[in-house]
Amino acid sequence: MAQTDPMKIAMVTHAAPGDTFWDTIRKGAEEASAKDNVEFLYGSDPEGGRQAQLVQQYIDQGVDGIAVTLAKPDAMRDVLQRAEEAGIPVVSLNAGENEFQDVGAFAHFGSNEQLAGEAAGERLQEEGLQHPICVIQEQGHVGLEARCAGVKEVLPETEILYVQGTDMTQVSSTATAKLQTSSEADSIIGLGAPYTMTLLGAKDSAGSDVAVASFDMNGDLAQAIVDGDVLFTVDQQPWLQGYLSVDSLWQNHRGAFKIGGGQPTLTGPAIVDSSNADEVLEYATEGIR
Numbered sequence: 001m002a003q004t005d006p007m008k009i010a011m012v013t014h015a016a017p018g019d020t021f022w023d024t025i026r027k028g029a030e031e032a033s034a035k036d037n038v039e040f041l042y043g044s045d046p047e048g049g050r051q052a053q054l055v056q057q058y059i060d061q062g063v064d065g066i067a068v069t070l071a072k073p074d075a076m077r078d079v080l081q082r083a084e085e086a087g088i089p090v091v092s093l094n095a096g097e098n099e100f101q102d103v104g105a106f107a108h109f110g111s112n113e114q115l116a117g118e119a120a121g122e123r124l125q126e127e128g129l130q131h132p133i134c135v136i137q138e139q140g141h142v143g144l145e146a147r148c149a150g151v152k153e154v155l156p157e158t159e160i161l162y163v164q165g166t167d168m169t170q171v172s173s174t175a176t177a178k179l180q181t182s183s184e185a186d187s188i189i190g191l192g193a194p195y196t197m198t199l200l201g202a203k204d205s206a207g208s209d210v211a212v213a214s215f216d217m218n219g220d221l222a223q224a225i226v227d228g229d230v231l232f233t234v235d236q237q238p239w240l241q242g243y244l245s246v247d248s249l250w251q252n253h254r255g256a257f258k259i260g261g262g263q264p265t266l267t268g269p270a271i272v273d274s275s276n277a278d279e280v281l282e283y284a285t286e287g288i289r
Contacts, residue, residue: 001037002250007065008039009249010058011242012051013094014071015044016138016166020218021192021238025094027287028242029067036250046138046166048075055079065089065249070096071141073103080104089252093241095143097264106252107260109244111236111268113143117150119269120213120234124155124187127231129211131157132187133178137165137195144191147215147234151189159185163195171195172202179206187211193221193233200229217272222284225277235280236268239288 011029015022026042033040041063043054051072056079058066066083070076070092083090084104091107092100100108124132132155134148139162152158161178163171179185179202188203188210190196196214203210214221214233224230244265251257259265272280283289 004037004254006037007253008063009065009246010041010063011067012054013044013069014046016046021216024238024287025242028239029246032243032246048072052076052079059083059086067091067093067245069094070099073099077103091245091248093245106258107248108264109241112266113146114150116234116269117147118154121151121154123232129187130155131184132189133159133161133185134189135161135163137163147191168198171198175199175202176205179208185210189213191215193218217284217289219285222277222281232271232273235270235272240267
């Protein structure tokens with residue numbers, strides 16, 4: 001453990017209940033906190049206004065640093081200005097690589113989601129696929145929209161399907177209906193591991209033969225890639241996002257260090273497919289990939 005004085009860091013994310021992706025971010029953040037003598041506080045809400053309220057609560061508690069996701073950056077702008085006025089340094093993670101400086105964060109840790117989408121499109125193209133359905137589980141989320149925009153940049157015939165990510169039954173029924181009625185689709189892409197696993201079930205229910213691809217990772221998805229049920233996933237290494245967010249705030253407290261030189265620190269995209277899924281399966285099962 002670091003020999004520096006104890007400090008208190010809060011993280012506020014847009015995590016939806018039941019999305020295991022955020023467990024991986026928290027594991028990274030908690031490991032950095034243990035190393036850095038940090039008391040770690042965590043709050044989440046998928047709705048931007050309630051995220052801002054959580055940030056305000058942590059400002060009122062006098063925390064020493066705040067890490068925040070910027071899926072809805074406009075909703076966070078005013079409260080992060082108040083954090084700056086209170087002398088609390090802020091970093092962002094996961095979502096907001098194009099907005100973090102505008103809202104006062106000194107660093108950002110995440111994937112470039114437009115590039116990640118383009119990487120997915122190029123990988124589908126290599127497989128001879130041209131008509132993917134890109135399934136967005138939260139309409140208006142800047143990162144998710146950018147992923148599908150990136151796919152569409154490479155594959156112009158990409159179709160967007162919006163689902164309600166907080167209701168997996170609705171995700172399944174909407175995707176099943178779409179696959180039953182879409183004659184041109186040759187692939188479907190989930191933007192998170194739990195959603196992709198649900199799409200696999202929808203594919204079976206629809207009697208469809210589309211290929212399935214994904215973004216992000218968990219143990220079940222890594223196993224599905226090993227088994228050949230999913231072509232690939234575009235991993236953004238969320239454990240690193242959590243770890244680096246906390247550690248960068250400790251480093252700023254320790255020596256006024258600022259990581260990234262004003263540019264996002266990228267943790268992805270990284271393609272995981274049949275060529276390397278065995279390598280990461282152990283770590284995905286452990287919950288750090």
